[in-house]
Amino acid sequence: MRDSAAEGPLDAEPGQPQEKFILRLYIAGQTPRSLTALANLRKICEEHLPGRYELEVVDLIMHPKRARTDQIMAIPTLVRSLPTPIARIIGDLSDSEQVLLGLNIQRKAVG
């Protein structure tokens, strides 16, 4: 599963470099919580990072070894490998405030 959006600085703010986000979401099977997390993530990305994110969804049921190699404990886990430093957000991403804080994304519009 890979969603790529077209590149392009859509809502660049002064002094904020337009970086590309590489995100990976780890889930364990198509559980309601996993689906919720995926939906929440898509929504946030489309809203705040349109066209400049890459999202990979890793289902650990299909790739159990990656749980170890990628240091996954909690499900769901969202990993931002770019921009550095690596950030991890766990949970079904229903708290979009925390997700934005965790990914270090500036709000598009305040209010």
Next chain:
Amino acid sequence: MRAPTSTIAPQDILGKVPTGISGLDEITRGGLPYGRPTLICGSAGCGKTIFGLEFLVNGIQEYNEPGIFLAFEETAGDLAKNVSSLGFDLRTLEETNKLIVDFVHIDRSQIAVAGAYDLEGLFIRLQSSVDAIGAKRVVVDTLETIFSGFDNPGLLRDEIRRLFRWFKERELTVIITAERGEGRLTRQGLEEYVSDCVIILDHRVIDQLSTRRLRVVKYRGSVHGTNEYPFLIDDHGISVLPLSALGLNHEVSDVRISSGVAELDEMLEGKGYYRGSTILVSGGAGSGKTSLSCILADATCRSGNRCLYFAFEESPAQIKRNMRSIGLNLEQWLDKGILQFHASRPSLHGLEMHLVQIMRLIGEFQPDLVILDPISNLISMGSAAEINSILVRLIDHLKTLQITTFFGNLTSDAASEATEIGISSLIDTWLLVRNIESGGERNRGLYVLKSRGMAHSNQIREFQLTDNGVHLQKVYLGPGGVLAGSQRLTQESKEKASALLLDQEINSQQMQLDRKRKAMEARVAVLQAELMAEEEELKRHILIKKAEQKQVSKDRSDMGQRRQGGADANFQAESKERPDHA
């Protein structure tokens, strides 16, 4: 779920998984509960991680049960490095697919929480590892770390409960380690979830000496030793001292072994000690305890047996040098590998640690004779009751193994018979070396205070260390007590002198007698000669007289003839008949 392993027991009986940790399997009567989690708790640095690793490594090497080490605290690389000194080669075990070390990295500063989650990732991880190598044993070190990584204790508790259930379903034998908490066994109360087996490790320092102890707090469905058992971590891993399980039913031997000193054997029925007996030699400083120990060691090695020598006072090199001065060459036995020295300062670690170490070395070396010289140095390490119980257990252990034990014990002369440690009842043969002070000298007197099962000598002998070994001399009893050293020599020469004198007297009297006899004989000879001379004289006189008589009678007859002619024949006859008439 995988098929039950060979270690499984029938349904109703609790199966046990041997840990391979020396001593622990005896305490737990077989090991940890099969297919269940066991909680190992203790404060930092008490050996939890090593305990877990040894459980896994032994499982792989001795019981062919692959294992998983889930490390929350150390990375796989650090772990491998840290335990390589114990002889655990984790890398090789990993390469041969017998072991998986899974380092679980939790860094809270990198984790933001945004909504509901669970720890399914951990389960997937474990399952994947278990499947990869067919693991039967799992160690989780230290599970409680997750409480610092995630801030939802309620959820974590649920997940831990689920994890334990998960282990049980898969019949994995698991060790969970946890930090000791204030007023309870673990910080997060993990003991509430682990109901089968709980072991506490403890590392305490008493009088600046550290002692590690282990206690099985709980073992559901099994008998287990409930004492605190000392244990040791050294380059061979963990050794627990399972002491109190031993009883007084060891076999005894009638075989006698020489003490190495002919005169001492003589004092012990002429045969020496019993094999497997416990011998104590006590005495003051410089009374020759080490020499007696080494002589016995030498004699034992000479007869082809093995001797393990624990020196608490001197280095092996020093003992070797010193023993050369009394004509003992211990080097040859060391070279042959039948004599082994083990020297350590008593203050190196606590008494119990020493004993664990002693037991371990005995197990490895399989000696026929064990020498501890001197035990008094160990005694300074703990309270009397502690030492007594430890020594009882050590001696019992050695007796069970039929190992002869020789203790040296430094005593002040005054208290030499009181045995401050109160181990006299454990001792079979007790030699006492006393310094006898008299005549401006100190000499050593040795006697057999007791020797069970033999008619031993009641004499005090003078104990001499000479260039060619040890000798026991009979001592002299004088008015002031026993005489030893130069007093004995004086006494000896005195006796020699008086004997000589007596000899001379007898000789002279004999000579006098001879002389007297000769004188007497001479006198007899003179008298006889005189007698003979007189006899001769008298005989001559008689002859003269007779001749005279004859002449007279002849003259008379001549005269008669001249007077009467032929008529004098009768007269002649008459005169012959009566010569006295002449």
